[in-house]
Amino acid sequence: MNWGVDSDFSSAQASWLSHWSAGTKLLILVVMASTFVLINHPLWLGLSALFMLGVWRSVNGPVNWQAWRRVIWLAVTVTVVVSYVGFFSGVDQALVVLFRLLALLFAALAVVASTPVTDMMAAVQAALTPLGRWGWVNPAKVALAFGLTLRLIPVMLEQWQEIRQAQAARGISAAPHALLVPMLARTIRRADELAEAIDARADSADFR
Amino acid sequence: MSSSISSKDITYIALFTSLTTVFSIIPPIPMPVVPVPLTLQTLGLMLAGLVLGPRLALLSMALYLLIALVGFPVLPGARSGLAVFAGPTGGFLLGFLPGAFVTGWMAKRSAQLAQGARSGAQIFAGNLTAAILGGALTVYAVGVPWLAIISNIPMSEAVLAVAIFMPGDVIKALIAAFVATRVAQLMPTAGDR
Numbered sequence: 001m002n003w004g005v006d007s008d009f010s011s012a013q014a015s016w017l018s019h020w021s022a023g024t025k026l027l028i029l030v031v032m033a034s035t036f037v038l039i040n041h042p043l044w045l046g047l048s049a050l051f052m053l054g055v056w057r058s059v060n061g062p063v064n065w066q067a068w069r070r071v072i073w074l075a076v077t078v079t080v081v082v083s084y085v086g087f088f089s090g091v092d093q094a095l096v097v098l099f100r101l102l103a104l105l106f107a108a109l110a111v112v113a114s115t116p117v118t119d120m121m122a123a124v125q126a127a128l129t130p131l132g133r134w135g136w137v138n139p140a141k142v143a144l145a146f147g148l149t150l151r152l153i154p155v156m157l158e159q160w161q162e163i164r165q166a167q168a169a170r171g172i173s174a175a176p177h178a179l180l181v182p183m184l185a186r187t188i189r190r191a192d193e194l195a196e197a198i199d200a201r202a203d204s205a206d207f208r
Numbered sequence: 209m210s211s212s213i214s215s216k217d218i219t220y221i222a223l224f225t226s227l228t229t230v231f232s233i234i235p236p237i238p239m240p241v242v243p244v245p246l247t248l249q250t251l252g253l254m255l256a257g258l259v260l261g262p263r264l265a266l267l268s269m270a271l272y273l274l275i276a277l278v279g280f281p282v283l284p285g286a287r288s289g290l291a292v293f294a295g296p297t298g299g300f301l302l303g304f305l306p307g308a309f310v311t312g313w314m315a316k317r318s319a320q321l322a323q324g325a326r327s328g329a330q331i332f333a334g335n336l337t338a339a340i341l342g343g344a345l346t347v348y349a350v351g352v353p354w355l356a357i358i359s360n361i362p363m364s365e366a367v368l369a370v371a372i373f374m375p376g377d378v379i380k381a382l383i384a385a386f387v388a389t390r391v392a393q394l395m396p397t398a399g400d401r
Contacts, residue, residue: 026278026279029278029279029280030277030278030279030289030290032279032289033278033279033281033288033289033290033291034279034289034290034291035289035291036289037287037288037289037291037292037295038291074233076235077233077234077235080235081284100287101281101287104279104281104287104288104289105281107279108279108280108281108288111279138213141213141218142271142274144218144222145218145221145222145225145267145271146271146274146275148218148219148222149222149225149226149229149271149275150275150280152222152223152226153226153229153230153282155226156223156226156227156229156230157230157234160230160234176383177383177386177387177390180251180255180383180387181387181390181391181394183227184255184259184387184388184391185391185394185395187223187224187227188223188259188391188395188398190219190223191216191219191220191223191398192216194219194222194223195214195215195216195218195219198215198218198219199215
């Protein structure tokens, strides 16, 4: 969930927020995400976005702009969504959507930047333990899938970007299947490699 | 259920969850006439069903919804949280669960019924039927009544409000069916079909 900025992601930096437990941060994120969606006022959302930007900056250290240049598409996504809303529902609603989006994004980035994925997995596992006692789910496996997904999102974004550039270089950027077939093929191949790596490393008792 | 999930299954689940996230947040395609930009989110759902089969596709979408619920902005427009599920479009998200299952089950069933090797066109036809009935109609079947109840509008109006998404979903089903057919031909052992 670092949106393609590896150096910021793989090492959660020490900061005031990294001393909080992962469970607390995830719980706060749930509450905040819900609140941001319920608020419908551009001013309050704007202030929330600014505040969350401040929080994220304070835990993230210097921003690597070279890395961020690779995720320009994120700005494109935001622009397209906001201008759509602006065109069909007016400027007020567009500002609501823009600020809500930024507030959520910075909040999630702040949590990711200050929490190692393993801590997040432990928090998910702890939260699911009651369900595990009833035999509904295996908390260790859900936690592994959860952490794996968070780690894989930036990897998959980069993979999509690479395939797009490779196909554009061949002059076939417009055809969706030309992007999607290699995307799926690489994804499936990655599943084989990852499963082998997991089996080789995670031979712990609670995972069996 | 949980004891029969292998590491391979977990990586498939996680990979298709992140694939669906990527499809939800890459720049949306502005649609002519339709007043909502089209994202590829349901393409992720359809591909999960077609490639992974019913069981893993269902788990993958459940994980996707869990991550959205926790607050990570993985839904289109970077929305997330409890309030999205309680809102008028929450039913469409919940519909992802039966949607993925039905897509996977139908694709699997059509392969079983054929008994033996199928031509590319036959696989495509089975995949397309599964993607439309599971990935689109099953999701609507949960989402539309939900929208009608939460927004307090008659069912007919809810159906009309959703109708603008149907052309996009048919296009996505066509793309998903084509891609899944190619993948089935290139990598016949992938997934849990």
